[in-house]
Amino acid sequence: MNPSFQPALGAAQAAAGAQHYPAGALYVVATPIGNLADITLRALHLLGLVDAIACEDTRHTASLLQAYGLHRPLLALHQHNEAEAAVGVVERLQRGERIAYVSDAGTPGISDPGARLCAAVQAAGLRAIPLPGASSVTTLLSVAGLASTDSDAAFEFTGFLPTKGAARAQALRRLAQQPHACVLLEAPHRIQQLAKDLAELGERQVTLGRELTKQFEQLVTLRCDKLAGWLAADPVHGKGEFALVLHPLARAAASEDGPDAEALRVLKLLLAELPLKGAARLAAEITGASKNALYQAGLALKPAAD
Numbered sequence: 001m002n003p004s005f006q007p008a009l010g011a012a013q014a015a016a017g018a019q020h021y022p023a024g025a026l027y028v029v030a031t032p033i034g035n036l037a038d039i040t041l042r043a044l045h046l047l048g049l050v051d052a053i054a055c056e057d058t059r060h061t062a063s064l065l066q067a068y069g070l071h072r073p074l075l076a077l078h079q080h081n082e083a084e085a086a087v088g089v090v091e092r093l094q095r096g097e098r099i100a101y102v103s104d105a106g107t108p109g110i111s112d113p114g115a116r117l118c119a120a121v122q123a124a125g126l127r128a129i130p131l132p133g134a135s136s137v138t139t140l141l142s143v144a145g146l147a148s149t150d151s152d153a154a155f156e157f158t159g160f161l162p163t164k165g166a167a168r169a170q171a172l173r174r175l176a177q178q179p180h181a182c183v184l185l186e187a188p189h190r191i192q193q194l195a196k197d198l199a200e201l202g203e204r205q206v207t208l209g210r211e212l213t214k215q216f217e218q219l220v221t222l223r224c225d226k227l228a229g230w231l232a233a234d235p236v237h238g239k240g241e242f243a244l245v246l247h248p249l250a251r252a253a254a255s256e257d258g259p260d261a262e263a264l265r266v267l268k269l270l271l272a273e274l275p276l277k278g279a280a281r282l283a284a285e286i287t288g289a290s291k292n293a294l295y296q297a298g299l300a301l302k303p304a305a306d
Helices: 003-016 041-049 058-068 080-096 115-123 136-142 165-177 188-201 224-232 251-255 259-271 276-288 291-305
Strands: 025-029 050-054 075-076 099-102 127-131 155-159 181-186 205-210 218-223 242-246
Touching: 003 058, 003 080, 025 041, 025 080, 025 218, 041 050, 041 099, 041 127, 050 058, 050 080, 058 075, 075 080, 080 099, 080 115, 099 155, 115 127, 136 181, 136 205, 136 242, 165 188, 165 291, 181 188, 188 224, 205 224, 205 276, 218 224, 218 276, 259 276
Parallel strands: 025 099, 025 127, 050 075, 050 099, 155 181
Antiparallel strands: 181 242, 205 218, 205 242
16 A cells, blocks of 8 residues: 555545445445545545445556555456446345446546446446546536636537547537537547647637646647647657547637628538638638638538538
């Protein structure tokens, strides 16, 4: 055990030991996304109390528990076996056991396994009890500087985009049309491609979090068309795990009237020969309409043009 966590176990017992932990229940436990100190006292107490811990990766969870000085039986439950493994968890709960579920990092069921397990537990008439904690989604949103007093506070959790083909193109078109904030996740080997795709959104702001809560954490807010340059400026910028918040459309862009009929006619003609970005630019020069408005209109027109 890491000696620095010895006092934490005593504090966990003092803070959470008197609380009620029903038998025959699944406990869905958030774990740190990088910094081991981001575990809650209730989670520490609960993980030492349960009969077993179902987890996404038994080796990873064993190391995590060892750091805290905890040792419990582990059950593998990941995206490839979640449906079958959930049956075994339900059977153990029906015998009155307490079972915890943890993913590799963060809150289970948020772009991690856990949702199917909870659905199976609830379908069996049993309880799934959440123990909140770390999440890359809320961690990044908390410092992205989004408004919190009106409709700008709305956000969508998008997660990982499809990796290629028509599904990715459709997801990117939808993303560009969303007026509110969107939270994305990306792996290091695909972050450059995502930055290239987001560049089409021009001056729209994006906040990127790299290696959140870890020693070399970086946070940056910049225009979408500047993100690829920021990544290329330093090889370190492209390493690690990434979360991104695509900021809401600027009010003017979100509320401006669409292009008139003549501008749309010109745009349609140009789309037959040019990529959307170039067509929108030329249509704006020819008609005097807003390039951003034409680009947004073109996102809806492009499938038909294709």
